[in-house]
Amino acid sequence: MIKVLFVCLGNICRSPMAEAVLRKLLTNEGLEDKVIVDSAGIGHWHIGKVPHAGTRNILDTNQIAYDGMTARQVENSDWDRFDYIIAMDQQNMADLNGIREKNDVEIKLFMDFVNEESAKDVPDPYFTGNFDYVYELIYTGCKNLLEEIKQTKLKEEL
Ligand code: 4NP
Numbered sequence: 001m002i003k004v005l006f007v008c009l010g011n012i013c014r015s016p017m018a019e020a021v022l023r024k025l026l027t028n029e030g031l032e033d034k035v036i037v038d039s040a041g042i043g044h045w046h047i048g049k050v051p052h053a054g055t056r057n058i059l060d061t062n063q064i065a066y067d068g069m070t071a072r073q074v075e076n077s078d079w080d081r082f083d084y085i086i087a088m089d090q091q092n093m094a095d096l097n098g099i100r101e102k103n104d105v106e107i108k109l110f111m112d113f114v115n116e117e118s119a120k121d122v123p124d125p126y127f128t129g130n131f132d133y134v135y136e137l138i139y140t141g142c143k144n145l146l147e148e149i150k151q152t153k154l155k156e157e158l
Pocket of ligand 1: 008009010011012013014015045124125126
């Protein structure tokens with residue numbers, strides 16, 4: 001099993017959107033049993049809450065399920081459980097590096113999977129309100145991440 005964790009600040013806008021989109025792409029390709037997807041937040045403010053209305057709205061529009069998803073905070077056990085820990089922006093990455101335990105997992109930036117040279121952050125729609133643009137970035141990034149997983153970690157099996 002390959003395990004992917006997306007991390008943002010509140011775990012109600014960007015990282016749950018990425019979780020739902022990647023899971024949908026995996027299901028489309030019949031790979032849902034090979035890759036586990038989860039998301040978490042740096043902050044504790046929204047623990048237990050469903051995704052933000054803007055995220056639910058764009059997922060509904062694109063017929064992507066998010067049933068049962070609720071916010072949680074990054075926890076110590078995450079460091080040993082995931083093959084990929086992917087931060088939605090540079091501040092999330094800095095925060096993760098500040099709390100990380102000693103381990104080998106490499107934290108990546110989500111925008112590394114989106115071919116936009118200049119941008120390093122998925123802008124936070126909690127503040128910008130632009131869920132449509134964030135969805136575009138997340139869809140592209142998840143497609144590219146899945147390709148990478150298929151060509152590296154799942155190479156022997158496919
Ligand atoms: P997210 O957006 O990190 O994409 O889930 C945010 C959600 C909530 C807050 C900040 C960002 N907040 O400050 O409560």
